[in-house]
Amino acid sequence: MTAAERRGSERIVVGVDGSPSSGAALRWAVRQADLTGAHVHAVIAWSIPVTYGPMPVPRLWTDWSGIARSTLEESLRATLGDRAGDVKAEVVEGGAALVLLEAARDADLVVVGSRGHGGFVGLLLGSVAQHVTTHARCPVVVVHDREES
DSSP, rough: OOOHHTTTTTEEEEOOOOSHHHHHHHHHHHHHHHHHHEEEEEEEEOOOOOSSOOOOHHHHHOOOOHHHHHHHHHHHHHHHHHGGGGGGGEEHHHOOOHHHHTTTEEEEEEEEEEEOOTTGGGSSHHHHHHHHHHHOOSSSEEEEEEETT
């Protein structure tokens, strides 16, 4: 397949969790898609929080998937405005790193945010970003939100 034939079939997966760094990653992914003609696939993962000891009853009826979907939709709207509809959005149950790796299995690029803590610690990757960069089968871009670093 030539580069011209491939243009428009590329897929960029971006992890979204509602944080400023994931918003920065989403903006970066959309700009890259604009340059390359790729499609953006935004993914948010959710899981039922693990607790030790008695679990308060209201947690049993919490709509974790619905909360994740709302977070994803709000992140897309807040970050992309009218362009939010240009992005394929997906909510998947599971751990964030594993969900992103599975979504990026046949992707051309995966983009994640990194939650630095400023100073020297800000040079380190978050656990999800580190896991994805170590195990992805495609190139990975880690985006730091300038306000967080």
